[in-house]
Amino acid sequence: MFDSIDFNKFFHLFVYDRYDPLYFSTSFFLFLFLVLLIFYRMFFKSKNLKIYTLIIFSLFFYYRNSGYFFLLLFFSTFINFYLGNWLYKSKSAAFKRFLFLSAVIIDIGLLVYFKYTNFILQIFNELHAGHFQPLDILLPVGISFYTFKAMSYTIELYIGTMEPTFSLRNFCLYMFFFPNILAGPIDRAAAFLPQLQDDFNVTKEDIGRAVFLILCGLFKKNVIADYIGLNFVDRVFQVPLRFTGVENLLASYAYMMQIYCDFSGYTDMAIGISLLLGFKLMDNFNIPFRASSIAEYWRRWHISLSTWLLDYMFKPLQMKFRRLRIYGSAIAIFITFLAVGIWHGANWTFVVFGLFHSTYLAVSLITQKYRTAFYNKVGLSGTKTLKFFQTLITFHLILITAVIFRADSLQTAYQVFHQIFRFFHGAVFFQWVVGYSKVFYLLLLGYILHFIPKHVDLKIQKWITASPVYVQALLVALMIMLVVQVQSAQLQPVIYFNF
Amino acid sequence: MISEKLKKIILNELNLDNYDIKDETTANQVPGWDSFNHINVILAIEKEYNIHFKGLEILRVKNIGELQKLIDTKLQNS
Secondary structure, X not given: OHHHOOHHHHHHOOOOOOOOOOOOOOHHHHHHHHHHHHHHHHHOOOHHHHHHHHHXXXXXXXXXXXXXXXXXXXXXXXXXXXXXXXXXXXXXXXXXXXXXXXXHHHHHHHHHHHHHHHHXXXXXXXXXXXXXXOOXXXXXXXXXXXXXXXXXXXXXXXXXXXXXXXXXXXXXXXXXXXXXXXXXXXXXXXXXXXXXXXXXXXXXXXXXXXXXXXXXXXXXXXXXXXXXXXXXXXXXXXOHHHOOHHHHHHHHHXXXXXXXXXXXXXXXXXXXXHHHHOOOOOOOOOOHHHOOOHHHHHHHOOHHHHHHHHXXXXXXXXXXXXHHOHHHXXXXXXXXXXXXXXXXXXXXXXXXXXXXXXXXXXXXXXXXXXXXXXXXXXXXXXXXXXXXXXXXXXXXXXXXXXXXXXXXXXXXXXXXXXXXXHOOOOOHHHHXXXXXXXXXXXXXXXXXXXXXXXXXXXHHHHHHHHOOHHHXXXXXXXXXXXXXXXXXXXXXXXXXXXX | OOOHHXXXXXXXXXXXXXXXXXXXXXXHHOOOOOHHHHHHHHHHHHHHHOOOOOHHHHHHOOOHHXXXXXXXXXXXXX
16 A cells, blocks of 8 residues: 555655755645644643744754755854853953954854855955855755844843843754745744744734734735736846836836735735744834835834844944944944845845835935925924825835845836836726736735735734634635635745745 | 933924923824934934934833833943
8 A cells, every 4th residue: 555655755845955945835734733733732732832832843844955054053153152251250341342243253154154255255256356166055945034133132131121031952843943034024033932932822923923923924915916026027127128108117116016025925924924923023014105204114114124233233333433423323323234235145236126215214314304394394293294205205215225136237227217217108007907916916015915904904803803714714625726726836935935 | 110301202203382291102103203204303312412322222111101211221231
C-alpha cells in the first residue's frame, strides 16, 4: 500500500528549496498551521511545552524559507542576548558603552555585508578607485527585520528603558517568532517579552479580530496586490516608454495600492496568526493614504519601522543637535531618512526616495509657522476644504516617491515622469478601462475600501466575533477559494521580503 | 508632583492656555508636544533652570513626573 506514496516528495516538503518557499498563503503552510493550532490550543496545557513548540515551529519555518541562514539568526540572537545582558549588569559607564557599540557594530556589520557589499564595490568601480568583481552574496530573508528586532533589545537596555530577560529560551522565541520574522512588524522586545509572563489566553474577541485580519490580509495581498501587480504595474514599470503618460500615471496609482495591500495584507495575516497563538504584535499600518501631511503619513505607514527609527535614531540625533534648534531637527531628519531609504536595499533609487522624504519633512518643518499664519489669515484653518487639499497633496507627494521606490533604476523613474508630463494622451484612459477592466475595478475597490470609515471595520469585526466557529471557518475557506481563483500560477512573494 | 514652574515652561513653549499635567502624563498626550516641539521644550527647561541634560538621561524619561525628578536631581547636584 505504501508503494504508491512517494516518500521522497514527502520529505522534500520539509527541506529548504529556494524556489519553493513556505509563505503564509501557501496551502502547505495553512495545513501546518492548522495542525500546530489544534495541538497548541487543545492538547498542550503546559506553557513550557507551548513555548518550545513555537520555537521549533518557528525555526522550521525560517529554515524552510532561508536554508542554513538560520545559523546567522542564532548568531544574532546570542550576540544581542549575551552582550545586552552583560551591559545591563556592568557597573562602569565606559564599559557599558563599549559593549553597546560592539553589539551595534556586529549587527550593522552583518546587515551591511549581506545587503550592501556589492553596492559599495560598484561605487568603488564607478569612482575608478579599483576594479572589483561582484561577490556572490545571497540575502538572508528577513535579516533587516530580525536585526532591528534584536537591536531594540540591546538599545533599550543601554538607554535604560527596559528590564532584561534572563531566559535565553524566551529571547529565542522573541527572535524566531515565525509570524513576524520574514517581514515584520518589527516588534519591540519591551512589548513582546512581558507577554511570555502571561498565560497566552485567547479571548473570543481575539479570535474574531484574528479571523477578520486574516480575511483582510488574504484579500489585500493575494487578490488585490498580486493581481494588479502582475497584470499591470509590472508591465508598465518594465518598459515605461512603451506606455502613454496616462497609463504610467495609472500604474503609479496602482503601485501605491499594490504595495500598501501587499505589505499591510501580509502584516494583517501576521498579526492575526499571532493573535490565535495568544500574542499581540504591534500595529504596522493605520490607513496611511488618509494622512494630511508627510509627518502624519509616517505615523501611519510601516509604523514599526518609523517608530523604531524615531526612538532609536531621530530622537538621539535631535538631542545631539538641539542647540541648532529647528535646523538641528532638519539634520536629524536627513540622516534618519537616509537610513530609511538605505534600509530598503542597495540601490540609488532608495537613497533618492529617502532624500525626497527628508526634504518634504524638513521643508514642512521650516515653513510650518508661516503656513499656519497664512491659513489663519485666509480663514482656512481647521476647515474640511483645507484638510481635503492637504490629503490630496500629501498623497501625490508620496506618489512621486513611490515611483522612485518601484523603479529598478533612476532612469526608469525618470522615464515614468517623462511619459506623464510629456506624453500624457488622456483619451487613452477609456481604452485602458475597457482593456484592463479587472485591474480598474480592483484598484477602485482598493481605494474605496481604504477610505471606508473605521467604525464599519469594527462592526464587521464585531459581527465575526459574534459568529459561531463554523461560520468563521467557512468565511476563511471561502476567502481561500477566492484567492485560488484569482491567483496566478506562480506564488508572488511579499515585496518586503527583499528588504 | 509637577512644579508650577515646570508646568508654566511647558505650557508657554507649546502655546497652551491650560492643560492638566500630572506625574503620569506623557509627552504625546499633551496637545502640540510632538517629536519636533519636544526639543523646544527641553531647551526651554535647560535655559530656565540653567541645567544641562545628557542625551541618555532625556531618552530614559517616560513621563513628566520622571522629567520633574530628573530636573530636581540636577538642581540638587549643581
